[in-house]
Amino acid sequence: MAKLQLAECRQFFLAVIEKAEAMQVPVSIAVVGPEGHLIALERMDNAGWITPETAWAKAFTMSAFRSMSPRFQDGLVTQHWLRERNPQLAVNAAVFTGGKIFISGGAAPIFKDNEMVGAYGISGGTSDQDEEMGNHARAKLGWQHRPAVDDTTPEVKQHINQIYDKIGLGKAQL
Numbered sequence: 001m002a003k004l005q006l007a008e009c010r011q012f013f014l015a016v017i018e019k020a021e022a023m024q025v026p027v028s029i030a031v032v033g034p035e036g037h038l039i040a041l042e043r044m045d046n047a048g049w050i051t052p053e054t055a056w057a058k059a060f061t062m063s064a065f066r067s068m069s070p071r072f073q074d075g076l077v078t079q080h081w082l083r084e085r086n087p088q089l090a091v092n093a094a095v096f097t098g099g100k101i102f103i104s105g106g107a108a109p110i111f112k113d114n115e116m117v118g119a120y121g122i123s124g125g126t127s128d129q130d131e132e133m134g135n136h137a138r139a140k141l142g143w144q145h146r147p148a149v150d151d152t153t154p155e156v157k158q159h160i161n162q163i164y165d166k167i168g169l170g171k172a173q174l
Contacts, residue, residue: 002112004031008141009040015137016122017044027124027133030055034116036063036100044124051123057102058121064093064101066109066116079103079127080163106130108138108145116147 009031020027026044028051033039036059043052065078082090082103094101105127110118122130138145152160 002115002117004033004039004110004118006040011141012120012137012143013040013042015140016133017042019133019136020044020124023125023129023133025125025129025133027122027130028052028055029120029122030059031110031118031120032056032059032063033118034063036060036119039118047124054102054123055106055121057100058104058107058123059119060097060100060121061103062107062109062119062121063116064097065103066119079105080166081159084163104130106134108134111144111147114147114149 012031013029016027016029026047028041028043028047030041030052031039038056038059041052041056061078090101090103102121104123106122106125106129108120109116110120120134122134124130125133137143
């Protein structure tokens with residue numbers, strides 16, 4: 001069973017902070033294990049006072065939803081899927097998890113080979129800015145947000161690609 005190590009999380013934080021500083025957007029970053037338990041959390045100087053809780057909730061949400069379905073590739077897809085299909089689910093899930101559900105960009109699961117080992121959340125910028133920081137840091141560290149062997153059905157891929165097109169991220173096709 002693969003696991004995320006604290007040293008890896010620190011490297012991810014440094015890569016996010018590098019991008020956040022270049023963008024002049026202070027953020028908080030959280031990494032959780034596959035069950036949603038916190039591994040590491042950091043708040044940059046001048047990041048909003050609620051951003052640590054938001055980053056943690058985003059990471060928790062990705063671990064919860066991705067463990068339910070391959071349909072939830074990242075925070076933006078999850079947000080738009082729920083908006084289309086079942087907007088009340090997000091509200092209900094937030095209630096029955098004690099407020100731990102927060103669906104937005106800037107969050108994704110983390111895979112080692114085919115195993116989901118955790119998820120991250122970034123909070124402090126817009127959804128697009130948080131997403132850009134996460135993509136930068138993932139690329140720098142080689143973290144994957146999809147399993148090595150893609151067993152996502154063609155129907156689910158088509159639906160995810162339609163969501164990416166709707167929100168202007170057609171280049172993110174699966």
